[in-house]
Amino acid sequence: xxxxxxxxxxxxxxxxxxxxxxxxxxxxxxxxxxxxxxxxxxxxxxxxxxxxxxxxxxxxxxxxxxxxxxxxxxxxxxxxxxxxxxxxxxxxxxxxxxxxxxxxxxxxxxxxxxxxxxxxxxxxxxxxxxxxxxxxxxxxxxxxxxxxxxxxxxxxxxxxxxxxxxxxxxxxxxxxxxxxxxxxxxxxxxxx
Numbered sequence: 001x002x003x004x005x006x007x008x009x010x011x012x013x014x015x016x017x018x019x020x021x022x023x024x025x026x027x028x029x030x031x032x033x034x035x036x037x038x039x040x041x042x043x044x045x046x047x048x049x050x051x052x053x054x055x056x057x058x059x060x061x062x063x064x065x066x067x068x069x070x071x072x073x074x075x076x077x078x079x080x081x082x083x084x085x086x087x088x089x090x091x092x093x094x095x096x097x098x099x100x101x102x103x104x105x106x107x108x109x110x111x112x113x114x115x116x117x118x119x120x121x122x123x124x125x126x127x128x129x130x131x132x133x134x135x136x137x138x139x140x141x142x143x144x145x146x147x148x149x150x151x152x153x154x155x156x157x158x159x160x161x162x163x164x165x166x167x168x169x170x171x172x173x174x175x176x177x178x179x180x181x182x183x184x185x186x187x188x189x190x191x192x
Contacts, residue, residue, distance in 0.1 A: 004061040005043075006050040007068050010035045013114075014043070024061070026050040051095060055102070064103065064111040068096045078119035092120065126177065133175055140175055144168055 001021045005014055008025035009032055017023065023043040027033040030047050037045045046053060050066075058064060071077050072093045081089050100113050127141040147167060 001062045002060065004054070004057065004064045006054055006064065006066045008033070008036055008045075008050075009067070011039050011043075013065060013067055014040060024057075026053045051099065054099060058103065058107050062109050064107070064109065066096070066099055066111065066113040068093070068099075068113075068115060070115050073115055073118040073120075075117065075119040092118065131175060140172070140177075144171060147171075 003017070003021050003023045005011070005023055005025040008014065008027045011025065014023065014025065014036075019042065023040070024046060025033075025036055025040070025043050026046045026048060027036055028047070028049060033045050033047045037043070050068075054064070054066075072090050073096075077090070096113060096115055103111050103113070127144070128139060130137050130139055132138075
């Protein structure tokens, strides 16, 4: 299998892949790339911009692994910034989302985009993905906002399902969402 390992760092994720693949690793920092190359001498190591490499070469690989730097997304960094007035605030680097959207729409192979659980509400959730209901393709968030312009994903994240209007509950149940937080083993119809 041909694998593109983006934002490779020293290859922590690479360690369990074995030696039976043709792997190209992309790392921006030359000193870090040199450590990767020492650890995995049979891999091709590219020192460069992983985002550009993805755009230029995505179609050449069977599998792509994205592991973007997490600092601007991490809860730890956010909490530290909130608790120290002299700590520099940073905006989240949303390139991860553009890469996911790009791959979902243009790439035919398999990919993994991993990162930390962010301090903000994730932008891609079950409510923002297309589902089929009664023969129609819908995006649940848009349907809910047609009924209540104030409805946002943040509402569920902040207040939980128990504070939702009955009409929203009814819609989510109709679409088979797990509004009761049941363990997966107890759900007979899963929302994918």
